[in-house]
Every structure is written in C-alpha cells, then in structure tokens.
Amino acid sequence: MLDLSRIAGLPLSLNENGLLAFGPDVVVDEHKERSLGALAPVVLEPDVCRGSQEIAYYMYNGVYRRTDAARLAGLPLRYELTLIPPRRIGREFIKTFGHIHSLEPKSGLPWAEVCEVVLGTAHFLFQTLDPAGPSADRAFYVEAIAGQKIIIPPGVDHLTINPAPEPLLFSDVIALGVSGDYGRYRASRGAVYLEIDDGGKPCFIPNPAYRRVPPLRRLELRDYSTLALTTDEPLYTAFVRTRGENWGFLTDPSLFRSAFPDLTAEISL
Numbered sequence: 001m002l003d004l005s006r007i008a009g010l011p012l013s014l015n016e017n018g019l020l021a022f023g024p025d026v027v028v029d030e031h032k033e034r035s036l037g038a039l040a041p042v043v044l045e046p047d048v049c050r051g052s053q054e055i056a057y058y059m060y061n062g063v064y065r066r067t068d069a070a071r072l073a074g075l076p077l078r079y080e081l082t083l084i085p086p087r088r089i090g091r092e093f094i095k096t097f098g099h100i101h102s103l104e105p106k107s108g109l110p111w112a113e114v115c116e117v118v119l120g121t122a123h124f125l126f127q128t129l130d131p132a133g134p135s136a137d138r139a140f141y142v143e144a145i146a147g148q149k150i151i152i153p154p155g156v157d158h159l160t161i162n163p164a165p166e167p168l169l170f171s172d173v174i175a176l177g178v179s180g181d182y183g184r185y186r187a188s189r190g191a192v193y194l195e196i197d198d199g200g201k202p203c204f205i206p207n208p209a210y211r212r213v214p215p216l217r218r219l220e221l222r223d224y225s226t227l228a229l230t231t232d233e234p235l236y237t238a239f240v241r242t243r244g245e246n247w248g249f250l251t252d253p254s255l256f257r258s259a260f261p262d263l264t265a266e267i268s269l
Contacts, residue, residue: 007146008118008171009234010065018085018167020060027069029062029078034097036089042097042190044207045090056094057084068240076251077244079236080172081118084162091196098159098191099180100129101152109253111178113152116235117144120168123161123202124150126267127192134188135212140267141193141204142219144170147231150221151260153269154253157184161195163202171235173244175251219266227259 001021002014011023022028036052043049049056060081064072087094101111115124127139144150150170152158162168185191189209193216196203206213223230227246228238244250249259257264 002119004118004169007234009236009240010063012081012118014119014167014169020058020081020083020169022063023065025066027062027064027066028060030060032059032061033057034059039089039095039097041186043089044092044190044194044196048090055085057082057096063236064240071240071243075243076176077173077239077247078176079239080174082160082170082172084120084160084168086120086162086165086167088197093161093163093195093197093202095161095195096159097182098125098157098185099182100157100184101154102179102181104154104175104251104253107252107254109256110154111175112154112249112253112256113172113174113178114229114235114247114250115144115150115152115170115172117146117148117150118169118171118234119146120162120166121145121164122150122168122170123163123195124152124158125161125191125193125195126152126156126158128155129157129184129188129192131184131187133211134192134207135210136192136214137212138267139192139214140217140219142221144221147234148221149223149229149231149235151224151229151263153260153263153267154256155269156267157191159185159191163195173235173239173247173250222262224260
C-alpha cells in the first residue's frame with residue numbers, strides 16, 4: 001500500500017492491485033472508467049485494443065473529505081482524480097481519449113482547468129485542432145511530476161499521457177457542469193502527435209492521419225504563488241483553504257488572460 005495522503009492533501013493510497021483506496025471520510029460523487037477498446041479511434045494501432053474491455057484509466061469526480069463538505073458547500077467548482085496505469089497500446093504509451101471543454105455560457109469561451117500530478121510522470125499534450133483537415137496550427141506539451149501544477153487554457157484540445165513504467169495519478173479542479181467534446185479527436189484519429197516507445201525511450205511522432213503538423217514545443221511549468229498554485233501545497237489543500245477565491249478564471253474564462261499573461265503570450269492564445 002502506497003500512502004499518497006501527504007502529496008494529495010486528503011486520505012488516499014494506491015493498493016497492491018494498483019487501484020486507489022480512499023480514507024473512510026472521503027466522498028466520491030462519481031466514479032467512471034474508460035476501456036482500452038474505447039480508445040481505438042484515437043490510437044496509432046487500433047487493432048491492438050479494439051473490442052478490449054480492459055480498463056485504460058479511472059476517473060473519480062467530486063472528491064472531498066466529509067469534514068470539508070461545509071466549507072466547500074455552494075462552490076461552483078469540484079475536485080477530481082484520474083488514475084492511468086502503466087501500459088502500452090502497441091507502440092504507443094497509454095493516454096486519455098482527449099477533448100476540448102464546452103463553452104461557458106456568459107463569455108462564450110471554453111472553460112479552463114487546473115491540474116496537479118500526485119504520482120508518476122505526466123505529459124499533457126495541447127493543440128489547436130481543425131478536424132476537417134485534420135490539421136493543427138499549434139502543438140505544445142508539458143512534462144509534470146508529483147506536486148507540479150498544470151494550467152489548461154480555454155480553447156485548446158488536450159489529453160494526458162503516461163510515459164513512465166509506474167501509475168500516473170493526477171488531480172484537477174474544474175467548474176461544475178463542464179463537459180468535454182470528444183468528437184474532434186475521434187474525427188481526427190487522435191492528436192497531432194503520438195507518443196511511442198522508441199527502444200525504451202519515449203518519443204513523439206507526427207500522427208500520419210494529419211495533413212498539417214506544426215512543430216511540437218515543450219513548455220516549462222512555473223509556480224503561481226499569488227494564485228496559491230505552487231509545488232509547496234497540494235491542490236486539494238489549496239482548494240479547501242482558499243475556496244477557489246483566487247481562481248476566478250475557472251468560472252469565467254474571460255479572466256484567463258489577465259490571470260496568466262505569461263502563459264497566454266507563450267502559447268499565442
């Protein structure tokens with residue numbers, strides 16, 4: 001049993017079967033799973049997983065401690081967890097399906113999100129996608145390890161890859177009611193770049209289904225101390241402590257540019 005409570009900020013562990021075990025005072029409002037077979041439309045070698053009912057990854061939505069329920073009551077945000085076991089789909093590293101967020105009604109912009117790696121190593125891959133090509137104008141990724149925070153801007157398609165030989169567990173805070181549009185990745189046969197095992201070394205390769213492939217840029221992560229988004233404090237702890245009062249960009253995407261002017265400029269949002 002691997003205790004993740006300190007890094008996660010709430011009672012949580014990984015059991016001997018590689019599955020999450022929650023403390024008795026932890027509530028999980030929704031538990032979902034995605035099978036390997038469901039990933040067939042977006043992987044390099046779909047025949048490897050087509051029809052498989054094995055679990056590719058696990059999603060836990062609306063996670064909180066009962067003792068924090070009163071403090072979090074009425075907030076338009078929720079805390080989530082995603083567990084991706086280590087494996088390959090043919091030559092490709094396991095990944096989430098990929099999506100873009102739905103539109104926030106008032107601003108008409110897609111919702112933003114903030115994530116944190118709790119265990120393992122993650123590659124978050126972002127792109128501007130035109131499914132009609134399919135093609136992309138921009139593509140970038142970040143590599144994150146335990147404690148690091150990842151900002152998901154509004155209006156970019158994104159997915160998460162586990163390129164390491166250990167489980168990947170990451171958390172996120174997102175507005176209530178946000179949904180994901182998965183059809184864009186389905187229509188494009190996956191992301192503009194695919195990450196494969198190249199002789200034991202992770203390697204990004206262009207998706208052969210794309211007509212236009214931009215260079216892939218790696219961005220460096222940074223802390224945002226004024227927003228309580230640093231490696232010094234678990235995302236869950238910051239969420240409960242601040243009640244998300246500095247995270248207005250999560251409920252109003254039009255505030256994202258002013259909250260993250262450096263990131264906005266770096267990705268030409």
